Amino acid sequence: MRVRRLSLRPRLGSALLLLFFALLAAMPYLLPRLFPEMETNPLLLRRWLDILVMANLLAVLAMSWDLLGGYTGQISFGHSFFFGLGAFTAAILSLTVDWSPWTVIGVGALAAAVGGVLIAAPALRLHGPYLSLMTLVAALAFDRFIRWLKPADRFDLGIPGAEGAILCSLKCFLTFDAVAKYYYALALLVGSFLVLWAIARSRIGLALEAIRDDEEAAQAAGINTAKFKTLAFSVSGFFAGLSGAFYVYHIGSASPSYVLNLERSVEAIATAVLGGMGTIVGPIFGAYFFKLFEELFRPLEALRYGVLFALALAVLLLVQGGLLSRALQRLRGRDLVAVPPSAPPPSPPPSEGLPQGTETQTGTEAVRR
Amino acid sequence: MGSVIEVLILGFLISSLYALIALGFTMIFGVAGVLNLAHGAFAMVGAYLALGALEWGWSLPAAALFAVVGMAFLAPLVYVLLIRPVEDRPIIVFLGTLLFAVVLEQIVGLFFGFNSRIVPPLVEGILTVGEVRIPVNRLAASAIALSIIGGLWLFVNRTRVGKAILALSMERRGAALVGIPTQRIILGVWAISGALAAIAGLFVGSFFGISPLEERLLLTIAFTIVILGGLGSIPGSLGAALIIGFSETVVQQFAPEARGLASLLLLMLVLTFRPQGLLGRAAA
Incomplete structure (x- = not known):
């Protein structure tokens, strides 16, 4: 059980986060001031805003993974399934019905939430690796299914050479105004964050953490684990689908080789791990780090992914795996077993000073020892 | 009639290869309790070790031996450096081996590029049985795979x-109590698995060609077979390899x-209705 302590740190963390969001909100005005080339070359500004839009979409995807993986301990290898379900639902709807973009994106997210419930049904009986394989198989099967179905043939809007892809750029766009689109994506990020954060901070979040730490104990304590796991799957699916549906309205097409690529799942996991698993807020910083690294080290080509994944691996082992704190304790010559719960737990650098993650970690560590 | 015989022969040949891929994966889980998601990457790295040795001008048998011995050294090393320190945290091991696998993809891609490469066949020639033409290389691979599986048994x-x-594999603490050097045995099992x-990587590379990202397919095959047969059960894995191999060939x-959809749907059905796999322990 998490004990809420009276301290200044939670307020400091929220203040830092608010500052970060404010900074993002000022970006369209800040960027041309900071980089004078962007003022003369609006295409360059547009390109960078698009990169930040992609960072927001990755952040929403990674946060949705984090609610399921980091908070509930249900490791999904198939978040591309939810992302792709949202994306293809949005792409097909945009071509077939005359709804507003927001309705279509919302329905896409709902479809992914339903997908989450469908996966949760068998997943309730599955644990650990079986569950992860189920999510992976769902993603692979959906990919094959779309390639076999070739939905684009029905609309005559396929992309030559891209199996199963739908080109809907005439119907699925939000606005031509890059700045407006940037603000839509930012609103998506902040809104998704607030909802996921509220869920994680509520009694629901406590139940999810209890399931992660010891499912049988949670059940014995009277938590309806089936209900909460299904809820976690559907909420996670909803936000992953939201990210996917918005992606279609950002790019103008849905192609299995992007939206259903396992790379999306791996990226979501690496992003959540980089920012700090089980914190919800961490993945936001993880996503910005990931996308900016990807962009700034473009000359490194494929190597930058190697570096990013290696960094994620190092964070996973050193911080989440506790190797760093163990090594520090050994250096200080402290007892390895009796860690006072008030000891400052390790927290990944980007989310430092944010109380939610640190308190959670302390609680988990205390339970484990 | 010809196609039925062809399905029987090709299905059997591919099944024996699948069994070989899954065997090392299930052994590590059964004995060391680690689900090694870098197993597919190990197979891929093995094939590339041989390709690298060939580029240095080694003969094919020497290169193949280098790959096998190299992976027998590298796999225990990965265990000691990466997995053992966090062994008691399954989620960390799980995500760690997955991330390590994608890092290996990138490292291999850095040196060899991401395009598919073909390992030269160990044996040349084509055997004709009735109307069915079978590359001798595949027969040899199947024979080697089966004799390795038999030898291991x-x-x-x-x-x-x-x-x-x-x-x-039955009880680690009990084994330690009766004087079995558990750490040494576990290292040995990692070496065998590598x-x-x-x-397996060499054969896949010589049948279909191999690229760094291909390891995910190998991992998926191993994962599917092992879950279908029941985690840690070697007979279950062999049976599941036959099921997957034949169903894919038939499709x-x-x-x-x-193609590819049938075995996935089969797996989803099994997971839904018999979560412990066909021959798995009920308490999974």
């Missing part, structure tokens, strides 16, 4: 070390557009 069931491995992965022959 004899090793585990008939030798003292093998019995120690079995004891360890060597098996390298052999490939008669409904090629649904």
Whole structure:
């Protein structure tokens, strides 16, 4: 059980986060001031805003993974399934019905939430690796299914050479105004964050953490684990689908080789791990780090992914795996077993000073020892 | 009639290869309790070790041996450096081996590029049975795979070390109590698993070609077979390899557009209705 302590740190963390969001909100005005080339070359500004839009979409995807993986301990290898379900639902709807973009994106997210419930049904009986394989198989099967179905043939809007892809750029766009689109994506990020954060901070979040730490104990304590796991799957699916549906309205097409690529799942996991698993807020910083690294080290080509994944691996082992704190304790010559719960737990650098993650970690560590 | 015989032969040949891929994966889980998601990457790295040795001008048998011995060294090393420190945290091991696998993809891609490469066949020639033409290389691969599986079965069931491995897979603490050097045995099992992965990687590389990202397919095959057969059950894995191998061959022959979908749907059904796999322990 998490004990809420009276301290200044939670307020400091929220203040830092608010500052970060404010900074993002000022970006369209800040960027041309900071980089004078962007003022003369609006295409360059547009390109960078698009990169930040992609960072927001990755952040929403990674946060949705984090609610399921980091908070509930249900490791999904198939978040591309939810992302792709949202994306293809949005792409097909945009071509077939005359709804507003927001309705279509919302329905896409709902479809992914339903997908989450469908996966949760068998997943309730599955644990650990079986569950992860189920999510992976769902993603692979959906990919094959779309390639076999070739939905684009029905609309005559396929992309030559891209199996199963739908080109809907005439119907699925939000606005031509890059700045407006940037603000839509930012609103998506902040809104998704607030909802996921509220869920994680509520009694629901406590139940999810209890399931992660010891499912049988949670059940014995009277938590309806089936209900909460299904809820976690559907909420996670909803936000992953939201990210996917918005992606279609950002790019103008849905192609299995992007939206259903396992790379999306791996990226979501690496992003959540980089920012700090089980914190919800961490993945936001993880996503910005990931996308900016990807962009700034473009000359490194494929190597930058190697570096990013290696960094994620190092964070996973050193911080989440506790190797760093163990090594520090050994250096200080402290007892390895009796860690006072008030000891400052390790927290990944980007989310430092944010109380939610640190308190959670302390609680988990205390339970484990 | 010809196509039925072809399905039977090709299905059997591919099944024996799948069994080899899955065997090392399931052994590590059964004995060391680690689900090694880098297993597919081990197979891929094995194939590339051989390709690298060939580029230095080694002969094919020497290169193949280098790959197998190299992976037999690297796999225990990965265990000691990466997995053992966090062994008691399954989620960390799970995500760690997955991330390590994608890092390996990138490292290999850095040196060799991401395009598919073909390992030269170990044996040249084509055998004709009735109307069916079978590359001798595939027959040889199947024979080698089956003899390795048979040899491993004899090793585990008939030798003292093998019995120690079995004891360890049943109860690690109990095995340690009766004086079995558990750490040494676990390192040995990692070495065997690495060597098996390298052999499988070599064959896959010579049949279909191999690229760094291909390891995900190998991992998916191993994962599917092992879950279908029941985690840690070697007979279950062999049976599941036959099921997957034959169902894929049949689909490939008669409904090629649904290739890859059939075995995935089969797996989803099994997971839904028999979560412990066909021959798995009920308490999974």
